[in-house]
Amino acid sequence: MSATAAVEITARKPENLAICTDPSHELYLKSEPIPKPGPRQCLIHVRATGICGSDVHFWKKGHIGDMVVVGENGLGHESAGVVIDTGEGVTRFKKGDRVALECGIPCSKPTCYYCRTGQYNACPDVVFFSTPPHHGTLRRYHVHPEDWLHPLPDELNFEEGSLLEPLSVALAGIDRSGVRLGDPVLICGAGPIGLVTLLAAHAAGANPIVIVDLDENRLKIAKSLLARVRTIRVDVEMSGKDVGEQVKAALGKEAKLAFECTGAESSVQSAIYSCRFGGMVFVIGCGKDFQTIPFSYMSAREIDLKFQYRYHDTYPKAIDLVSAGLIDLKPLVTHRYSLENGEEAFKTASNPATKAIKVQILDN
Template identity: 35%
Template sequence: MAVEHNEAVVLRAIKDLVIEPIPVPDLKDNEVLLQMGSVGICGSDIMYWQRGGNSRFRLEAPMIIGHEGSGTVVKVGSKVKTLKIGDRVAIEPGTPCRRCHQCKQGAYNLCPDITFCATPPDHGNICRYYKHAEDFCFKLPDHVTLDEGALMEPLSVAIYACRRGEVTLGSKLLICGAGPVGMLYMMAGKVAGASQVLITDIDDNRLEMAKSCGANHTINVNGRDKLEVASEIEALMGGQPEVTIECSSVDYSYDLAINATRQGGCLVAVGRPSGRTLLPLDVALRKQVDIKGIFRYVNCYPAALEMLSTGKINVKSLITHHFTFNETLRAFETAISRDAKAVKVIIHCDQ
């Protein structure tokens, strides 16, 4: 297939998102060229668009946005063995060096030289054609859609969080934040064996969706005292949760999480708060609550693919809006609109 024309969605500056022509990338021996299919909008994409940064990463030059992607192979490098033209794949967006200490220890997510889609200075994949390393593309079975393939990225974050928290058979799991990733944590936690999952948020619509997707309990914490909520969590679950996953990025939820988690339990800190976060560290120490951070994921895509292909997790239930490539700006506007009540927004680059 001859590919002569390419376009990308470029974030030129804060709130300046445009479609521009870009070159068709040249392939290295171990890379494949993909016609991009589905790309999901992530909270980090919105942070770059609205604020010019996410955590320690800052937008300092125009950047192609997007990292939750899937596509179809249209060309392969000379040493590619596992993929062929026509294969549909999910893209694991981080490509590590494979040589450093972290990579050789199996923690390639911590590789200091990792290239990660749409993380400055690396470009993302909301474009017509995009190249990626063969070994970080995962072939999709015929019955798994490109939309589902794109959502393997946030699902992998959820799987990694559950692994870090050691969610297992019979675990009581508290999740702070009922956004798309919060609901994926719930789904992944259930697959891992959690007997009960309780989700908190300040948005009744999202809590309703969480309930419909399998949450055992939900609590709207808007304006409520954290200790009162912690007591309610214990009463609803018949005991304090062994594992709490915080994904709302607000101080209130971190405080609630530490107070609500069982003695000797674990808090998995996923949400990235801005500035300095105030924690009741004395409570955490007295209760011997382990606080574990996570950074993206490592070796989770195979598990995500297995969960999707066997029907253990239904990510399609989280997709509320679809847009074409040329409608990308409207897609981003919808993702932040309260009136739209968007959960997961998908952009179709091949339309």
């Protein structure tokens, strides 16, 4: 065991702080008992957790679709940390191992069609930490099944380990969309998911790439991440057709693929009007339950509309891509807070004036 790992284990803090919300839209720190790992479980000291848009949504809105906050609910699912204890039967990890946490735990029963066929993200009995009624990983100590922990190589720090979760979302979109070398691509939205999708599309060989957003600062960040990306600042008053024309002019052609990373109805429409005959709009963003789309336009141009639900089998690939230097996640973290200042971190993440991209909560 390394000296660093030994320090991480022996410096255990007595208070297990967690960040929670409730049906009254309160946000607060809570002290909880330190859990003990059961069979084939590991006790993790969570060292880094990113605040996801869904965390803010559960806090502010109290639901995402049919997933409703009905009681106290712990937040957070983008996490990495260090193993500080193991339960009976654990064979893959030992104290001091650095890990990323995959937070969707399927039932894995042989009678479950989705688990049996490898589509475990569709398991109806999945436990997804931070999705009601399951508490999240935004806490100091968290018990996690060893099968859903991924070892972090030495070249990845805890912040990068926590960013593997949003990268997994992007990689799932890249896989399901079938993007190929030289495909002209549009990305709608330069928030955290839009930016990791930009990095993933670049690694996949998409070219040219245009990214659009309402916020000039986010477009500047996109340009700093990938110099060759072409940026367009859109206005809320612009129609989908107008945005589509600007996108086609910037690409020099129509998009074969449009990754929609906001979920906003106007943005979905813009993506549709940017696509060529036989193109595809791939929606990653989370929007309103019901939306209006140009049905006849899509029909006459054979434009496909596809979606994804979370991800499966992406973490090993994400780790390899970051380790090899094909995707650099470090610039995405713009704000860092201690666990004790978690409430302030959420205020920063939910306030556009802060110009935050990814806010992380760290516990050293």
